[in-house]
Structure formats: structure tokens, C-alpha cells
Amino acid sequence: MKKYEVLEHKADLKIRAFGKTKEELFQNMLLGMSESQKPEIKDNKKTERKIKIKSLNPLSLLVDFLSEILYFNQINKEIYSNVDFIRFTDTELEARLAGRKVERLGEDIKAVTYHNLDVHQKKDKTWEAIVLFDV
Amino acid sequence: MKKSDFIKINDSLWEIPKGFRSDMRVAARAYVSEIMLESALRDKSLDQLVNVASLPGIVNYSLAMPDMHEGYGFPIGGVAAMDIKSGVISPGGVGYDINCGMRLLKSDYKEEEIRNYLEGLAIEIQKEVPSGLGRGRQIKLDAASINKILERGAQRVVEQGYGEKEDLESCESNGRLPQADASLVSDHAKNRGRDQVGTLGSGNHFLEIQKVDEVFDGKTAEIFGLFLEQVVIMIHTGSRGLGHQIATDYIRVMMGTMDKYGIRLPDRELAACPINSPEGQKYLSAMAAGANYAWANRQTIAHFVRKAWRSVLGEKSTNLTTVYDVAHNIAKIEKHEIEGETLELCLHRKGATRAFPPSHPEVPQKYRAVGQPVLIPGSMGTASYVLVGVNTGRDAFFSTNHGAGRTMSRHEATRRVSGQNLLKELKSKGIIVKCWNLRGIAEEAPMAYKNVDDVVGVVHNAGLSKKVVKLKPLAVIKGE
Numbered sequence: 001m002k003k004y005e006v007l008e009h010k011a012d013l014k015i016r017a018f019g020k021t022k023e024e025l026f027q028n029m030l031l032g033m034s035e036s037q038k039p040e041i042k043d044n045k046k047t048e049r050k051i052k053i054k055s056l057n058p059l060s061l062l063v064d065f066l067s068e069i070l071y072f073n074q075i076n077k078e079i080y081s082n083v084d085f086i087r088f089t090d091t092e093l094e095a096r097l098a099g100r101k102v103e104r105l106g107e108d109i110k111a112v113t114y115h116n117l118d119v120h121q122k123k124d125k126t127w128e129a130i131v132l133f134d135v
Numbered sequence: 136m137k138k139s140d141f142i143k144i145n146d147s148l149w150e151i152p153k154g155f156r157s158d159m160r161v162a163a164r165a166y167v168s169e170i171m172l173e174s175a176l177r178d179k180s181l182d183q184l185v186n187v188a189s190l191p192g193i194v195n196y197s198l199a200m201p202d203m204h205e206g207y208g209f210p211i212g213g214v215a216a217m218d219i220k221s222g223v224i225s226p227g228g229v230g231y232d233i234n235c236g237m238r239l240l241k242s243d244y245k246e247e248e249i250r251n252y253l254e255g256l257a258i259e260i261q262k263e264v265p266s267g268l269g270r271g272r273q274i275k276l277d278a279a280s281i282n283k284i285l286e287r288g289a290q291r292v293v294e295q296g297y298g299e300k301e302d303l304e305s306c307e308s309n310g311r312l313p314q315a316d317a318s319l320v321s322d323h324a325k326n327r328g329r330d331q332v333g334t335l336g337s338g339n340h341f342l343e344i345q346k347v348d349e350v351f352d353g354k355t356a357e358i359f360g361l362f363l364e365q366v367v368i369m370i371h372t373g374s375r376g377l378g379h380q381i382a383t384d385y386i387r388v389m390m391g392t393m394d395k396y397g398i399r400l401p402d403r404e405l406a407a408c409p410i411n412s413p414e415g416q417k418y419l420s421a422m423a424a425g426a427n428y429a430w431a432n433r434q435t436i437a438h439f440v441r442k443a444w445r446s447v448l449g450e451k452s453t454n455l456t457t458v459y460d461v462a463h464n465i466a467k468i469e470k471h472e473i474e475g476e477t478l479e480l481c482l483h484r485k486g487a488t489r490a491f492p493p494s495h496p497e498v499p500q501k502y503r504a505v506g507q508p509v510l511i512p513g514s515m516g517t518a519s520y521v522l523v524g525v526n527t528g529r530d531a532f533f534s535t536n537h538g539a540g541r542t543m544s545r546h547e548a549t550r551r552v553s554g555q556n557l558l559k560e561l562k563s564k565g566i567i568v569k570c571w572n573l574r575g576i577a578e579e580a581p582m583a584y585k586n587v588d589d590v591v592g593v594v595h596n597a598g599l600s601k602k603v604v605k606l607k608p609l610a611v612i613k614g615e
Contacts, residue, residue, distance in 0.1 A: 115207030
């Protein structure tokens with residue numbers, strides 16, 4: 001199963017991610033966002049962070065999750081490729097992030113937007129989401 | 136949407152009447168040529184323009200400037216004025232990069248006088264002005280210093296020695312919006328801003344050494360201090376991560392409170408609250424703080440450009456002075472005359488810049504007789520323009536576009552253009568390019584944008600602003 005793909009968009013970055021479960025969908029969208037920032041990894045030393053999110057609704061949960069990690073990327077100069085969910089409900093989540101220090105990020109993602117945001121479960125029960133990032 | 140849905144007002148103005156969709160409160164108008172209209176029909180920008188026309192309190196028209204293209208919520212190049220008594224304010228009408236804008240510095244030299252120093256200047260400027268995506272500026276400001284910048288903008292950094300009082304006189308709003316309140320800006324936002332004052336960012340943000348290539352209006356050019364062959368420096372950047380975080384925070388706030396005010400919108404990204412509501416007022420003050428940070432950022436960059444200038448040309452070289460500094464992602468409370476009555480309006484300009492006419496009280500005294508300088512950057516390696524605000528801009532609330540406008544995705548650009556070939560092409564035109572990332576160059580290839588000469592032609596013919604000079608790039612610097 002494909003993890004994510006970058007879709008055409010005139011000025012910004014549009015990512016479609018997939019997952020067998022909603023958790024995997026979140027993980028794969030995170031991977032898409034992380035790789036799109038073109039990180040230059042500093043060294044192999046691993047870092048770990050914890051996040052806790054509470055959102056207005058299930059759609060916002062994905063945006064809030066990605067926004068919080070984007071904040072961590074920029075503040076800690078780290079990139080996260082793996083997320084381990086401790087708690088995951090429709091509007092709340094708690095997770096451990098595994099990442100690495102970066103020398104620099106080649107792309108500055110400004111924000112995670114709600115524009116044409118789509119999160120849905122398909123007929124085959126797998127999940128799909130589309131998120132537009134402002135770059 | 137089809138071309139037949141539009142009424143042609145004239146060659147550069149097209150209208151979608153109010154009756155086109157039942158939720159429209161006003162008509163939507165696009166300042167475009169027929170060819171540009173056909174191109175705009177290929178993306179969602181015109182639907183977005185119609186969505187904006189449905190926002191409560193919108194006055195006259197929902198407007199799009201000639202560089203319009205699809206954004207999120209509002210189209211890029213969108214202008215909307217809301218009555219402050221009955222209207223809403225929308226962070227989506229400002230954009231994530233609060234007070235992204237332009238600053239133009241002028242020198243006393245002609246190109247021939249500094250031709251031999253150009254390469255050195257480009258290298259030194261690149262060294263002095265980092266992108267902030269890597270090591271940053273190595274200066275991490277504490278909370279108290281960030282708060283002072285948020286509340287006092289460019290004025291704060293000038294007091295600290297990063298520039299001169301004259302710079303502030305040449306800044307929109309003197310580089311400071313007084314309603315800013317740092318206590319309404321989250322710690323997340325402040326943390327993102329701590330090491331980014333004086334950094335350029337990525338994407339289409341740039342610094343260019345340019346020369347005045349053509350003068351259209353000699354009298355106005357003289358008042359702006361511009362002359363043929365003169366070397367000038369253009370700075371394009373905004374409020375960096377701090378502004379992006381303020382937008383993210385307040386879109387979330389507004390999405391959670393819209394229901395309370397009975398606001399229903401066709402697109403979540405338009406999330407809005409009444410201007411007079413506590414949430415609306417808080418956003419206005421937080422956005423003003425973000426705008427102040429951006430003015431401080433461009434002021435600090437100007438300082439480091441001057442430092443590079445002196446170190447290459449020598450201490451005896453004459454200084455660079457600010458022609459003008461103007462925002463193109465901002466909401467401002469302005470007074471406008473509507474049907475003979477002066478109304479206070481909240482002007483959203485997203486990817487659009489103000490363009491005040493002669494005699495307007497907010498135009499600096501030294502330019503007041505001719506009007507406000509309007510700065511329109513072209514895409515990398517192409518021309519940029521200085522225009523001047525005119526009285527005929529009234530119908531557009533004295534606004535003008537902010538650039539050329541993209542026509543191609545970054546992806547498509549990198550597929551069709553190699554950074555290496557583009558570098559060669561620019562070099563063959565005599566343009567020096569300093570950029571750490573070849574891909575970043577390809578993404579900003581001129582072919583990914585509309586032709587800036589055509590866009591500015593529409594601006595001029597539509598009477599939004601009048602051409603003063605055309606600028607040609609000599610060196611492009613893109614961070615770090």
C-alpha cells in the first residue's frame with residue numbers, strides 16, 4: 001500500500017495519504033509532511049518527543065496534529081518519521097514522536113490549512129486524507 | 136464557472152453579478168484581461184472570489200487583482216472591505232504570512248559604477264541575511280524582547296540601532312500598528328519567532344540587486360528618488376514562523392466560535408468572526424503584532440544589507456535609503472467614501488497591496504503630492520515595477536496586485552525546468568544567482584508565473600496604479 005503522494009497544486013503543497021487504519025493514515029500524512037520539508041539530517045542520534053492534542057472535531061484533529069508537529073520541527077530543529085499513539089479518539093490524541101536532529105530544512109512549510117481538507121473511510125474500510133500545506 | 140457568467144465592464148474588468156449564487160451579498164469583480172480571465176477559469180480562484188462575496192458585511196464588491204490565483208479560502212490577489220459595524224474579519228483574508236511585503240532600498244550609484252562589485256555584494260548579502268531554515272541568526276531573543284518587537288515593530292529595532300528614523304517615515308504605518316497586543320500572541324508563535332528576526336525564509340521570498348531599466352513617469356520617479364541605471368535593492372519577506380502560527384491559532388479560535396455568531400460559510404478556510412466581537416478584536420490585535428514583527432524583520436534585513444554594502448564598497452560609500460516598505464498580506468481599518476458617506480472599513484488584502492492616491496493622509500509627506508509608491512516584484516530573473524497610487528483606484532479601495540501570480544505548480548516547474556539549466560540561462564542574461572538549493576530555483580522559474588509585464592499592463596490600463604519605473608535584476612539572493 002502506498003503511504004502518500006504529492007498532488008498537483010499551483011502554489012502550495014497538496015498531499016494525499018493512505019492508511020489501513022486512521023492511526024496509520026495520520027502516520028503516513030506525517031511522513032509526507034516530514035519528507036516534503038527536505039530535511040538535511042544532522043546525525044543519527046534519535047530524539048523523542050511527546051504530544052497531546054485536543055480538537056474541535058475529527059477533521060481538526062488531523063490539522064492540529066500536523067500543526068503541532070510542524071511547530072516541533074521548527075522549534076527543536078528536528079524531523080519526525082515515526083509516531084506511536086498512546087491514546088487516539090475522534091477528537092483527542094496522545095503520542096510519542098521519534099525523530100532526528102536536522103542541520104536545516106530545505107522547505108519552509110508555513111502552515112497546515114483547512115482548504116479542501118478531506119478525511120474519509122473508503123468502501124474497503126481503508127482511510128484516505130488530503131491536506132493542503134501553505135509553503 | 137464559465138466565461139459567459141461574466142459581464143465585461145471594460146477590457147480589464149469583469150464582473151460576476153450578485154445573482155450568480157444565492158449566498159452572494161455583493162457582486163464579484165476581477166481586474167484581468169480576457170486572456171487572464173480564461174486562465175483564471177482553469178483553477179478555483181473565481182469560485183473563491185464568489186465565496187468571499189458571501190461574507191457578512193462585505194461592501195461594494197469582492198475583488199481580485201490581475202495576478203489572481205487559487206489560494207485557501209480567499210484567492211491570492213483578493214481584496215474585500217467589510218463594514219466594521221456589521222462585518223466580519225477573517226484570518227483567511229490575510230493569509231498565513233501576515234504582512235508578507237516588499238521593501239525597496241535605493242543607492243546613489245549607477246550600474247556601471249558598481250558592476251565590478253556585484254559578485255562580491257551578492258556573496259556578502261547572502262552571508263549577512265540567512266534564510267532562517269538552518270542555523271538561523273544565532274541570536275535567540277528572550278520573551279521580553281519579542282514582546283517589544285510585537286508591540287513596536289520596526290520602531291523598536293531602529294531604536295536598537297538597526298536603521299534610521301527616515302526608514303520609518305518610508306514605511307507603511309511607520310512600521311508599527313498601534314493596536315498590537317503581545318499578550319494575545321501564543322507562546323508557540325513567540326517561540327517560532329525568537330531566532331527569525333532578520334531572516335528571509337524560503338519559497339518565493341528573495342533579495343534582489345536591481346537597476347532602473349526604464350522610466351515611464353520622470354516627475355514621479357524624481358520625487359521617489361529614482362533615476363535611469365540606478366542600482367536599487369528589493370527585499371521580499373514577511374513575519375516568518377511567528378506570523379504563520381498566529382494565523383493557525385486564530386483560524387482555530389474562529390472555527391470554534393463561528394456558530395455562536397450564526398456565521399455559515401462555504402469554505403472552512405474562510406473562518407471569520409464579527410469585527411466587533413471579542414474574538415475579532417483579539418485577532419486584529421494579534422495580527423497587528425504579527426505585522427509589526429514583519430516590519431521589524433524587513434528593517435533588520437535592510438540593516439544587514441547595508442552592512443554588506445559598506446563592507447564591499449567601503450565605508451565611504453553612500454548609504455542605501457528606503458524608498459518604501461509596503462505590506463501585501465494584511466487587514467487594516469481604513470476610511471473610505473462609499474456613496475458619498477465616509478465609512479470605516481476593515482480592508483482585507485491578501486496578495487494585494489494598498490495603493491493610496493495623491494493627497495492621502497497616510498502617504499508619507501515627501502510623496503504626498505504624487506501618491507504612494509507601489510512595489511510589484513516579478514518572478515525570479517524577470518522585471519519588477521514601481522508604480523504610484525492614483526485616484527482612479529477608488530473602486531478597488533485603492534489596491535493593487537502584489538506580484539506576477541503563479542500559473543504552474545512548483546512540482547510541474549521542477550519537472551519542466553532544471554535548476555542547473557535555469558542558472559545557466561540567468562547567467563547568460565548577466566544575472567548572478569546565489570541560492571543553496573537548485574530545486575528552490577527551479578520552483579521559482581519565470582515560466583511558472585504569469586508575465587509580469589502583462590500583469591502590470593492591466594494594472595496601469597485599469598487605473599489601479601500608474602507605472603513609474605521598470606527594474607531589471609542584476610543579482611538574485613535566496614537566503615543563507
